[in-house]
Amino acid sequence: MIPTPDTLAAAIKTATSFVVNAVEVVRFGGLQTDEEPAPFEIVVRRPMFRLRRYYPTAGDADMAAVAVDGDPGGADQRPRPPIVLVPPMMISAEVWDVSPSTSAVTALYEAGLDPWVIDFGAPDLEAGGLERTLTDHVVAVSDAVDLVVEATGRSVHLGGYSQGGMFCYQAAAYRRSRDLESLVTFGSPIDWRGNAPLGIPEDVIVTVARFAAQYVFNGHSLPGWMASTGFRLLDPIKSARAQVDFLRQLHNREALLGHERQRRFLAGDGFVAWSGPAIVDMVQQVVIQNRMMVGGFVVGDRVFSLADITCPVLAALGEVDEIGVPAGVRKIASVAPRATVYELALRAGHFGLVVGSTAASITWPTVAEWADWIEGTGDRPEDIEHVDPGAEVESSPTKTVMLAADGAFQAAGLGVGVVRGAGKLALNTVHTTRALGFEALNAAPRLVRLGQIQPRTRVSFSKLLTERARNQPDDACFLFADRVHTYAAVDTRITNVVKGLITVGVRQGDHVGVVMETRPSALVTIAALSRLGAVAVLLPPTRSLSELIHLGGVTDVMTDPEHASRVTDAGARALVLGGGAERELPAGLDKGVVDLERIDPDEVVLPRWYRPDPGRAGEPAFLFFSRSTGSWQSKLVTNHRWALSAFGTASAARLTPESTVYCLSPLHHPSGLLTAVGGAVAGGARIALSRGFDPATFDEEIRRYGVTVVSYTWAMMRELVRRPVTSCESLPSIRLFMGSGMPRGVWRRVLERYPGTRVLEFYAGTEADVVLANLSTTKPGARGRPLPGTAEVQLVEFHPDSGAVLAGPDGYAVPTEVDAPGMLVSRPRIGVDASVRQLRGVFRPGDTWVSTNDVFERDRDGDFWLLGSASSVVHTDHGPVYPIQVADALGDLPEVDLAVVYGVPGAGGTLAVAAVTKWGKDAITAADVGGALASVPAAARPDIVHVVRDIPVTTWYRPDPSGLAARGLPKAGPRVWIRDTDTGDYVRLTKDVRDGLAPPS
Known part of the structure; x- marks a missing residue:
C-alpha cells in the first residue's frame, strides 16, 4: 500500500519529535x-x-x-x-x-x-x-x-x-x-x-x-x-x-x-x-x-x-x-x-x-x-x-x-526453578564445606598452636590480648553497662595499670591478690598482672579473706573501693583500682591503701628489667581457691593450663569474632576466667560482663549485648527456668549455654525453655591438663570426651575408701571396663608444678600421671560421665554411693527440681541420704523414686530419699548439702522413704525404723 500524505506527515512528525527529544536527552541527560x-x-x-x-x-x-x-x-x-x-x-x-x-x-x-x-x-x-x-x-x-x-x-x-x-x-x-x-x-x-x-x-x-x-x-x-x-x-x-x-x-x-x-x-x-x-x-x-x-x-x-x-x-x-x-x-x-x-x-x-x-x-x-x-x-x-x-x-x-x-x-x-536450583546448589556446597572444613578453618589453628606449646613457650592471658589489640584494635573486647571497650582501649588501660603496679613495687613472679566485683577494672587488673609476669591470686569475697590471703602468700591485694576496707582489715595492703567516675574511697582508709588511679602513667619510667608478657607455659599464672571439703584448698593454674582451657573452649564452642559470650561466672571461679573469658579471647569473641547474675535483667542484657553464648556454673541456669514465661521472651541470639556442673534435670529444662539452643558441658581439672567437652546434643549430663591437643586420660581402678590407684598383678594400674567406675588420671603434655602430687610408673616404667581425684564412668561411645569427686563419695556398708550419679537420676523426674546426696552416721555405719526439692505441683511418690533410681546399680543407691523445702547453693550455685548433713537423719514423714533391703523398693520411713537407724547417743 502507498502511504497517504497524512500518514507520511504523522511519521515525519513522530521521527522529528523522536530526534528532538533524543538530542535533549543526550545533551541534558533527560x-x-x-x-x-x-x-x-x-x-x-x-x-x-x-x-x-x-x-x-x-x-x-x-x-x-x-x-x-x-x-x-x-x-x-x-x-x-x-x-x-x-x-x-x-x-x-x-x-x-x-x-x-x-x-x-x-x-x-x-x-x-x-x-x-x-x-x-x-x-x-x-x-x-x-x-x-x-x-x-x-x-x-x-x-x-x-x-x-x-x-x-x-x-x-x-x-x-x-x-x-x-x-x-x-x-x-x-x-x-x-x-x-x-x-x-x-x-x-x-x-x-x-x-x-x-x-x-x-x-x-x-x-x-x-x-x-x-x-x-x-x-x-x-x-x-x-x-x-x-x-x-x-x-x-x-x-x-x-x-x-x-x-x-x-x-x-x-x-x-x-x-x-x-x-x-x-x-x-x-x-x-x-x-x-x-x-x-x-x-x-x-x-x-x-x-x-x-x-x-x-x-x-x-x-x-x-x-x-x-x-x-x-x-x-x-x-x-x-x-x-x-x-x-x-x-x-x-x-x-x-x-x-x-x-x-x-x-x-x-x-x-x-x-x-x-x-x-x-x-x-x-x-x-x-x-x-x-x-x-x-x-x-x-x-x-x-x-x-x-x-x-x-x-x-x-x-x-x-x-x-x-x-x-x-x-x-x-524459570525461578533455576534460581532455586542455583541457591540449593550453593547451599549444599556451603554445608559440605562446613562439614569438611569448619574445624580445619577455625579449630585447627588453635589446636595446632596448643600442640606447639612447650614449657618455655611464651603464652599467657595478656599476650593473647596483646595479639588481639594488634590484629583487631577496633573490635569490641568486652561490653559492660551499655558501653563498648575495644581491644585497643583495653590494651592501653592494661599498660597504664602495669605502670602503676611497678610504681608501688610489684615485680615479676610476685603473688598479688585480686578481690573485685566482676567489672572491666577486674579484667584489666588480672591482665595487667599477667603482662607483668606476676601471679594473680583470685580471692572470693568471703569472710575468710584473711585466711585466704595467708594461704595465697600475698601482701598486696588489688581491689575496688567497695572491698578496700575488708582488705586492710585482713592485714594486706590495698591497691585500689576502678570504681567508676563517682568513685569514693571509704573514709579513714589512708593507712594501708594505695589509690592507683592517682598515679599518672605518663610520668612513670619503666625499669630496664621490665618485659611485657614474659609468662612461659610452664610458669604459674593464677591461684584459685575452692572449699568442697569444708576447708579451703588452693589450686595453681599455669599459663599452659589457662591456654589449654581457652583454646579448647574456643574450638568446642566455635567462638568467632561474631560471637558474644555472656560471662555470668565470677572471675574468682575457674569457669569464669578459664572458660568464659579465656575462650572468648582465644576466639576473638566479645565478652559481655554482668554486674552479677540476675534473672530479672537476663533477657534485657541478652538482647542489648546480642549474646550468643551464655556461661554458667553448676545450677545457675535453674534460676532462669524457674521464672514464668513472658510473651516478650523471644531471645533469637542465644545458641549455646556453656559451663560445668549443670545438673541433668536443669539441663533438660534449659533446652525446653530455650529451643534451638544446646548445652556444652566442660570438665577441666585446675591442675591437670585434661579438658573434656560434651559436643553431643543427645546426652544430657555427659562430660563428653577429651578435646584434641589436651592430655591423654585413662580411667583406672581405685580403692573406694582411700581413692588410691590400685595395681594389678604386674604392678601397673588396671584400666576399668565400660560403664564401670574409675578414677580419672591424666598424662600431662608438659611438666606439672612440683606442688601437684604425681603418679609414677602407672602404665610403664618412669611414666608420669596426675590423678584428678574424680570418679567417672565411660560408655561404649567413649563419652565420660562424672559420678562425683573422691572426697564426696558416701561409703556405706553396701558399697560406695556416688553423689552426681544419684542426683542426676533423681533429677530426671519431672517433679524434681534439685537433688543432693550426703552421708549421715547411723547405728550400723554411714547411711547415704538423698534430698530433693519439688518442681511443679505434682507430688513425688515412692514409686517415682524407685523408678528413677532403677538406672543406678543397686549397691550405689541411697538408703534414704526425702523431700526438702530448699537446697542451699554456694555463691557460684553449687548445690551444698552440708547444712542438711548437719541435721542428721531426716525425720519420719509422708515424704521420706527408705530402701527396703529385701525388695529394693523405697517405702515410707516410719518413726520406729528411724529410731532404729539413729546412732547411739
Missing part, C-alpha cells in the same frame, strides 16, 4: 520538565549533614500551624507535628521530593505535618565524606532529632526509607526512644541474613558479605554510578523493560514528562557514593553479625539492641519488594517487643513505596493519618494492621516475590 522542587531552607549545616526544613514559615519556626476540622480561618489551630525524614546512604535527599506529583514532603505538608529532611550530601564531594562510618550516620540522625526538638519545642515523628529506615531504628534504640512520638519506615528490613532477595541461602549471603567486607570495600568507596547500576540489576528485566518503554515513547513528550524526573532519579541522578568504612561497618554488623536481629549493635562506645525501642512503629512494606523482603521487614515486631508495631502492606516494589502513584494515593495519606492518630487528633488508619511480637514470621521471602522473580526469569527464557 527531558526538561520545568517542574520546581518543593521550597526548603537549610536550617543547620554540619560536616556530616545538612538539615532541611520544607515549606518554612515566615513566622516563628516552632509555631507553624494547621487549621483543624477544615476551617482554614478558624481560631482552633494546633502546631504542625514535625516529621524528620531520612534517606538511605546511597540515595540523595531528593528521594523525598522527586516530582511534585509524588513528593513526600509536599503531601505531608498539605496533610498538616511539618516536614524536615536530613541531607547527607554526596560523600565524594564532602570533606572527609568517604571516611564516614555507620556510627556517623546513626549519630547524625540522633543529632538531627535533637535539633528539630529544640527548634519546635516538641517530640518528633522519625521516618526513613530503606537503609534510612534502618538508621531510624538504630537511632531510636541508641537514644532509647527519647523525644520520639513514633517511627515510620518504608521497606527497611531487620533480618538481611534469613530473608535475602530471591531466597538466596543465608550461608551464601554471609560468605559473600565476608568477602566483600574484607577484600572489596575495605579501604574503597562505592561510586554513585555503581550504586545506581547495582540497584537496577536487582531487577534487570524490569529495568530493561523500562528503558525499552522510554525509547518507544520518546516521540511522545507529554506522555513521558509525568515520569521523567522519576526516571532520571533512578537512572543515576538520585544516587550518591558510599563511603568504604560505612559499607564495611554495615556489612559486618547488619549482615554478618546480624545485630539488628540479635542485638549488641555498636555505635561509638555504646551498645544497644532494637529492644530499646519503646515508641510506636509503623512499618510499610512492599509485597513485591525485591530488596526489603516483607518477611525481613516484619521482624521488627519480634526484636522490639516493648514497642507497639503496626504494618502497612502495599502492592508495590521497593522504590514504589515512596515514589509513584501508590505512594501518592496510599503511603503519604496513611502516614498523615498515622501521625494524627498518634497525636490523638484522628482515628487509626484503616489500612494498617497490628503485629503481635510473638507472631510467626516467614523466614524466607514471600510467595509474591518468588512469583515476581518467576515471571521475570521466564521472560528471559529461565
Whole structure:
C-alpha cells in the first residue's frame, strides 16, 4: 500500500519529535520538565549533614500551624507535628521530593505535618565524606532529632526509607526512644541474613558479605554510578523493560514528562557514593553479625539492641519488594517487643513505596493519618494492621516475590526453578564445606598452636590480648553497662595499670591478690598482672579473706573501693583500682591503701628489667581457691593450663569474632576466667560482663549485648527456668549455654525453655591438663570426651575408701571396663608444678600421671560421665554411693527440681541420704523414686530419699548439702522413704525404723 500524505506527515512528525527529544536527552541527560522542587531552607549545616526544613514559615519556626476540622480561618489551630525524614546512604535527599506529583514532603505538608529532611550530601564531594562510618550516620540522625526538638519545642515523628529506615531504628534504640512520638519506615528490613532477595541461602549471603567486607570495600568507596547500576540489576528485566518503554515513547513528550524526573532519579541522578568504612561497618554488623536481629549493635562506645525501642512503629512494606523482603521487614515486631508495631502492606516494589502513584494515593495519606492518630487528633488508619511480637514470621521471602522473580526469569527464557536450583546448589556446597572444613578453618589453628606449646613457650592471658589489640584494635573486647571497650582501649588501660603496679613495687613472679566485683577494672587488673609476669591470686569475697590471703602468700591485694576496707582489715595492703567516675574511697582508709588511679602513667619510667608478657607455659599464672571439703584448698593454674582451657573452649564452642559470650561466672571461679573469658579471647569473641547474675535483667542484657553464648556454673541456669514465661521472651541470639556442673534435670529444662539452643558441658581439672567437652546434643549430663591437643586420660581402678590407684598383678594400674567406675588420671603434655602430687610408673616404667581425684564412668561411645569427686563419695556398708550419679537420676523426674546426696552416721555405719526439692505441683511418690533410681546399680543407691523445702547453693550455685548433713537423719514423714533391703523398693520411713537407724547417743 502507498502511504497517504497524512500518514507520511504523522511519521515525519513522530521521527522529528523522536530526534528532538533524543538530542535533549543526550545533551541534558533527560527531558526538561520545568517542574520546581518543593521550597526548603537549610536550617543547620554540619560536616556530616545538612538539615532541611520544607515549606518554612515566615513566622516563628516552632509555631507553624494547621487549621483543624477544615476551617482554614478558624481560631482552633494546633502546631504542625514535625516529621524528620531520612534517606538511605546511597540515595540523595531528593528521594523525598522527586516530582511534585509524588513528593513526600509536599503531601505531608498539605496533610498538616511539618516536614524536615536530613541531607547527607554526596560523600565524594564532602570533606572527609568517604571516611564516614555507620556510627556517623546513626549519630547524625540522633543529632538531627535533637535539633528539630529544640527548634519546635516538641517530640518528633522519625521516618526513613530503606537503609534510612534502618538508621531510624538504630537511632531510636541508641537514644532509647527519647523525644520520639513514633517511627515510620518504608521497606527497611531487620533480618538481611534469613530473608535475602530471591531466597538466596543465608550461608551464601554471609560468605559473600565476608568477602566483600574484607577484600572489596575495605579501604574503597562505592561510586554513585555503581550504586545506581547495582540497584537496577536487582531487577534487570524490569529495568530493561523500562528503558525499552522510554525509547518507544520518546516521540511522545507529554506522555513521558509525568515520569521523567522519576526516571532520571533512578537512572543515576538520585544516587550518591558510599563511603568504604560505612559499607564495611554495615556489612559486618547488619549482615554478618546480624545485630539488628540479635542485638549488641555498636555505635561509638555504646551498645544497644532494637529492644530499646519503646515508641510506636509503623512499618510499610512492599509485597513485591525485591530488596526489603516483607518477611525481613516484619521482624521488627519480634526484636522490639516493648514497642507497639503496626504494618502497612502495599502492592508495590521497593522504590514504589515512596515514589509513584501508590505512594501518592496510599503511603503519604496513611502516614498523615498515622501521625494524627498518634497525636490523638484522628482515628487509626484503616489500612494498617497490628503485629503481635510473638507472631510467626516467614523466614524466607514471600510467595509474591518468588512469583515476581518467576515471571521475570521466564521472560528471559529461565524459570525461578533455576534460581532455586542455583541457591540449593550453593547451599549444599556451603554445608559440605562446613562439614569438611569448619574445624580445619577455625579449630585447627588453635589446636595446632596448643600442640606447639612447650614449657618455655611464651603464652599467657595478656599476650593473647596483646595479639588481639594488634590484629583487631577496633573490635569490641568486652561490653559492660551499655558501653563498648575495644581491644585497643583495653590494651592501653592494661599498660597504664602495669605502670602503676611497678610504681608501688610489684615485680615479676610476685603473688598479688585480686578481690573485685566482676567489672572491666577486674579484667584489666588480672591482665595487667599477667603482662607483668606476676601471679594473680583470685580471692572470693568471703569472710575468710584473711585466711585466704595467708594461704595465697600475698601482701598486696588489688581491689575496688567497695572491698578496700575488708582488705586492710585482713592485714594486706590495698591497691585500689576502678570504681567508676563517682568513685569514693571509704573514709579513714589512708593507712594501708594505695589509690592507683592517682598515679599518672605518663610520668612513670619503666625499669630496664621490665618485659611485657614474659609468662612461659610452664610458669604459674593464677591461684584459685575452692572449699568442697569444708576447708579451703588452693589450686595453681599455669599459663599452659589457662591456654589449654581457652583454646579448647574456643574450638568446642566455635567462638568467632561474631560471637558474644555472656560471662555470668565470677572471675574468682575457674569457669569464669578459664572458660568464659579465656575462650572468648582465644576466639576473638566479645565478652559481655554482668554486674552479677540476675534473672530479672537476663533477657534485657541478652538482647542489648546480642549474646550468643551464655556461661554458667553448676545450677545457675535453674534460676532462669524457674521464672514464668513472658510473651516478650523471644531471645533469637542465644545458641549455646556453656559451663560445668549443670545438673541433668536443669539441663533438660534449659533446652525446653530455650529451643534451638544446646548445652556444652566442660570438665577441666585446675591442675591437670585434661579438658573434656560434651559436643553431643543427645546426652544430657555427659562430660563428653577429651578435646584434641589436651592430655591423654585413662580411667583406672581405685580403692573406694582411700581413692588410691590400685595395681594389678604386674604392678601397673588396671584400666576399668565400660560403664564401670574409675578414677580419672591424666598424662600431662608438659611438666606439672612440683606442688601437684604425681603418679609414677602407672602404665610403664618412669611414666608420669596426675590423678584428678574424680570418679567417672565411660560408655561404649567413649563419652565420660562424672559420678562425683573422691572426697564426696558416701561409703556405706553396701558399697560406695556416688553423689552426681544419684542426683542426676533423681533429677530426671519431672517433679524434681534439685537433688543432693550426703552421708549421715547411723547405728550400723554411714547411711547415704538423698534430698530433693519439688518442681511443679505434682507430688513425688515412692514409686517415682524407685523408678528413677532403677538406672543406678543397686549397691550405689541411697538408703534414704526425702523431700526438702530448699537446697542451699554456694555463691557460684553449687548445690551444698552440708547444712542438711548437719541435721542428721531426716525425720519420719509422708515424704521420706527408705530402701527396703529385701525388695529394693523405697517405702515410707516410719518413726520406729528411724529410731532404729539413729546412732547411739
